[in-house]
Amino acid sequence: MHTSSSQSTRPAALELTGVSKSYRSESTTVAALRDISLAVPAGTFTAVMGPSGSGKSTLLQSAAGLDSPDAGCVLLGGTEISRMRGKALTRFRRDHVGFVFQSYNLLPQLTVTDNVTLPLLLAGRGTDRAWLAYLLDAVGLDGLGGRKPQELSGGQQQRAAIARALITRPDVVFADEPTGALDSGTARQVLELLRHTVTALNQTVVMVTHDPVAASYADTVVFLADGRIDGSMDGASARDVSDRLAYLGRN
Structure with missing residues (x-):
């Protein structure tokens, strides 16, 4: 199994094993x-x-429990989510997964505090005011x-969307092109x-991006080509990432 960081002694927050996913239409x-x-x-940034x-978006959706793989296993925080369905999966995502998207998805009628604590309200959980203030x-x-x-x-x-993603102390925060609109x-x-x-918070972050500069902030960059992992780089600069992208799929 490919490990996305040289810090391999840390426990895995997310594991995908043999995950495959296809989309079917009438003709193909x-x-x-x-x-x-x-x-x-x-506690790493990938x-x-x-x-x-x-396959970037499909990988994120499968890893975060937004879509179910056709084959393989997804473990998030040590819990297998690839076979979860319905309300059980919804509850698990609410408590253990944070999301940051290109669009902020903040509710305009709510204050920043109410937007940030909305996941707790939906889960029927009280707000730890010290944690909120810290965030x-x-x-x-x-x-x-x-x-x-x-x-x-x-x-x-x-920033408010990131705080909202962190408020439940999730196992993993998934960020999908979080700087695309900035x-x-x-x-x-x-x-x-x-x-x-x-x-500072020992949070695990998995970010999908098309931007080599954004990727250079990560501990590890994982490259995909044609639905397969095509290598990775630790501690890569933006130039390193750009150079590697030019050769994707040629190995």
């Missing part, structure tokens, strides 16, 4: 993932890269908890924040 079948095996150590159609401070929103999303910049809204300066701040959650 497209193999999105082909026998993917991957282990992501806890970026997943590859060209359009390589808002950690993401640079201290003093802004009473504002509505429309009163924030794009970068601040994404200018380069704001994107850098958000990437530094994701990096900080790994370093």
